[in-house]
């Protein structure tokens with residue numbers, strides 16, 4: 001048995017009420033993150049350690065799974081050291097199998113959401129910017145809609161964000177929702193998570209030309225829009241707190257310095273440490289650090305322009321940031 005499989009089964013035995021093997025490399029059981037008796041919406045891959053709950057949408061890799069299950073830090077570190085090489089191998093093997101092309105959506109679909117997301121205006125976002133990015137509103141589900149484009153600019157997905165704080169906060173519209181808007185045109189629609197860097201299509205020409213001084217990486221749509229509005233047009237959003245091999249493949253083509261600017265949370269700092277490590281071989285890596293006085297949980301779009309500039313311009317070198325961060329981890 002492989003180490004990853006070993007670890008995954010140990011975690012499942014400890015934290016799931018029951019589990020079964022649903023395929024050669026997957027186990028299934030009731031989700032430990034929401035109240036679920038028997039349906040088994042929770043899946044973990046025993047080669048990559050990636051997990052997902054199709055009900056509450058919790059997802060991530062082995063590291064975040066252990067964190068979410070409140071595994072002690074020393075145990076997580078020991079486990080990650082043990083499985084690191086094997087996980088890398090699993091990803092490389094998967095890549096060889098060939099990749100699916102993204103499923104392209106018709107631009108006309110955006111017409112359905114052609115309504116002003118007023119709450120974003122109230123948050124200080126500029127109408128022209130929202131228009132330029134086709135940010136809209138889905139009256140049927142009460143969600144702000146963010147079109148997702150691949151690095152060629154092709155429309156590959158729509159993400160809807162709730163206004164009332166209900167979960168999941170962000171939701172990628174799948175075939176079922178899209179068909180509600182456009183008959184059955186999107187019956188076979190699929191979205192490959194972790195394949196896209198939001199706003200990459202607007203940055204890529206400058207990257208190719210070597211005109212990007214520093215590429216900012218933020219977590220979400222709002223943070224990215226806020227950076228753009230404040231003059232940082234070389235900004236992309238990872239749409240999550242991890243970089244996938246797709247992201248890395250996209251970024252590693254360019255010899256560009258990157259600045260990691262995630263939200264102000266402990267989870268995001270742990271993710272920053274990991275991202276920095278992933279990016280360091282190919283890039284000069286910087287990290288934007290929030291001033292101590294700022295509340296935990298705030299994100300780039302909570303910062304007024306001046307504060308935003310300070311945080312971006314005073315980004316720390318990753319190595320220095322990391323050693324400072326490590327001292328808070330003991």
Ligand SMILES: [Zn+2]
Pocket residue numbers: 031032033034041042053054055056057058
């Ligand atoms: Zn769940």
